Amino acid sequence: MDEITFHTRLHRPGTLLDVGAHDGLITRPFAALRDSRVVAFEPAPPAFARLEAAFAPAPPPHVTLVPEALGDTLGSITLAMPVLDGVAQEQWASTAKTYAGFDPARVAVRKWQVPIRPLDSLALTDLTHIKLDCEGAEYEVLRGARETLIRCRPYLTIEIEERHRLGSTWSVPAYLDALGYETYFELDGAWQPMAALDRATMQRASPDPSVFEASDPYVFVFYVFPRECTEQALQRLIR
Template sequence: MELPESANTIFQKLWDDTKQGVHCEKTSALDIFHAYRLLLNRLPEDSSIENLRQRAAEFPTLQALLFGFTASREFRSRYYGHSNRPDGHMVIVRDGDLRFSVNLHDLVIGWSIINGVYELTTRRIVESLVQPGWRCLDIGANLGYFSAILGRACGSTGRVFSFEPHPALFGMLETTIGESGLGATVTASQCACSDASGTITLLHAADTNNWGGSFVFAGPVDETGGLQTTQVPMTALDDSPVSTESIDFVKMDIEGGEYHTLQGMTKLVARCKPIMVLEVFEAGLNRRGIGQRELFGLLGEWEYDLLAISENPESERIGVSALETDLGPYEGNVLCVPKGRQEQVLSRLG
């Protein structure tokens, strides 16, 4: 059936928009139109070119568009029938001799693990560097993905100390450790890490597709934007039992809490000089009143070289390069190597 002239005109404009972004991840107005049809099974409330272009600006990349639409209440109620409770739809994902406890409603970390694409470069770095007998920290362990990988790498003569404050994620962490047969190697603690010991507010969404997005918050509760709050134990690692351990490797991903946690482990870092992999998330750092400049400055004072980690699953090489801090905010994982050890580390990475 031939489309009316007006419809042909609309789709020609949509196609013109799409052609401009066909070689990149830029979202077009046509992408927005099809997202409504394919994901929500309906037409947009307003199909005008102006509105679709405005919606495209809200989701500037195709990945943002996919996550935005699949995270919507309308999509979840249509395909799941209820909200994304952390204790619903749990599965065990096999990965060689490891077993990960995954929530099927977690469209970010959970499905990345299921599809075998979660932080593959960082994983290869861990598996290349961590040696049998090493002592490791996994701070912000989530469901235990890296705790299990670290546990396997350091072996029965090594130890992994994992920290996760979110109650539901901590349960998944314990399941991952048990299912992977790593109970004698990995010790899990249900607490947050920061620059002091006591309690702190954990903020998390009750209805979310990203269970790794919870974060601790030191400000007034009325600034939390409607998120759920839970009081959780907090420890400074210099005051904890791990302060007496000889720590060789640290993996840290705590949604902007990295700077404060490093401040709470100053003595441990000075004594052990561990290799570290840290997530850098500018918006998370800003929530705590700091930015990347302070984080990178602290690591520089501690005489660490910083290498940006490139998460390219199709590359045969482990992608690391000198971190260019003058090119604007950096988002992603950073490999932190004590000065004098970079050549040794890079040789192990191949």
Template sequence: MTLAARLAPHVPPRVLATATDLLYPRFEPELGRLDDFCTRGGTAVDIGGWFGPWTRRMAERADRVVTVEPVPHLARRLRATTPPHVEVLQAAATDHAGTATLWLPPDGRGDRGVSSLVRRDVHETTVDVPCLRLDELALRDVSLVKIDVDGSELAVLRGAEETVVRERPALFIELEARIQPLEPVLDLLDAHGYTGWVLPAQDWLPLADFDLTAHQARTSHVAEDGLLRRTLAPHRRYVNSVLFLPRGRRPGA
């Protein structure tokens, strides 16, 4: 367990929220560049809310934020630390309704942010959670959908296809070759007319010009570091998220 995960249960929710909001843009610098791909107003969606750094930053720009977080105590924390125009749904986003088995680390809490519907070697305990298709929510004026679900990205996208086709939002998706092959997600989004972009340094690069799988293989040791360690050494970059925009649109344009 990382140091941040060990400390989290003992920190008051609002103190933890403030600390997370300050640190996270150093851990995931794309969050600090939200202006490049998230228009103001409308609806933003955060799938995999965790402690809420994306949710709260989205709430500064969007008229409405819908956050989907399956871990019960994390959903409760989000409700306690987000403004009134944020709706927190305690559920797992996937491609079907009903219930699903959520896999968690041995501590059974999910504070590390690695809970998933797809079992990995970091998982040991389970909890049954409600699940939903994003399309069920019939959201309108959607500007951004952020997806961080540790392995079930394709299922989330299949459950959101109607929304993606109708709304054409920016999609910010965590993709890791060590968890799942990248090609199914890339092929699906290419078929929907989306182009991928990554931010390995200061400038956005087309995903086509950046070998994400090779980069992740080279820097996989960085992925094992927790939030605190990686924010203290931001030059140790591990790119694990891709911004997808409708073809013809560029970040910052």
């Protein structure tokens, strides 16, 4: 199941967050959902320019585009993006990685200082859905969203990859578990709890942007439910 289908089937009126919006692949369908307000965060300047262009001449009143990163601090942070053989790898842009130590003949690094804030600073009261894609910074984003997660109980989809941060497939679900959330993944049409993830065969990939190899299957999108809603939500998804 893709992330758009997941959020669409479980849609509840309220605010939806697209964290790591890139050029709006999920922001746009979020905006089409009934009774939705969408806030899209994208700190990489080239990607944010395309995100704005996707809603030109201006986004509708219920869509807010924010050129900032989310995390657990308020201020600024370095966003690093690898450039492989002269080609920008925007999908790897990260506030959690420096991309130092790889072959300098192939991998250059472009950096920006970007604004960062905790999600809790928005004081949202109607957050219903979060899509999170931040290349290794998931833990900081969620730590900065602690009070909002407790208060609003949104559904989440999160990309978590060991290649971007060792131990993240353990630490992120554990943090969410402590807040009353359950993490699942889907494989071959079946929903599996996080405990079923075999990292050696389902999460093997190189952290080097110049090395294109990964396990088959490669499971990196995870679906997160408030514990009190898990059973009912899974019944809505399995149909």
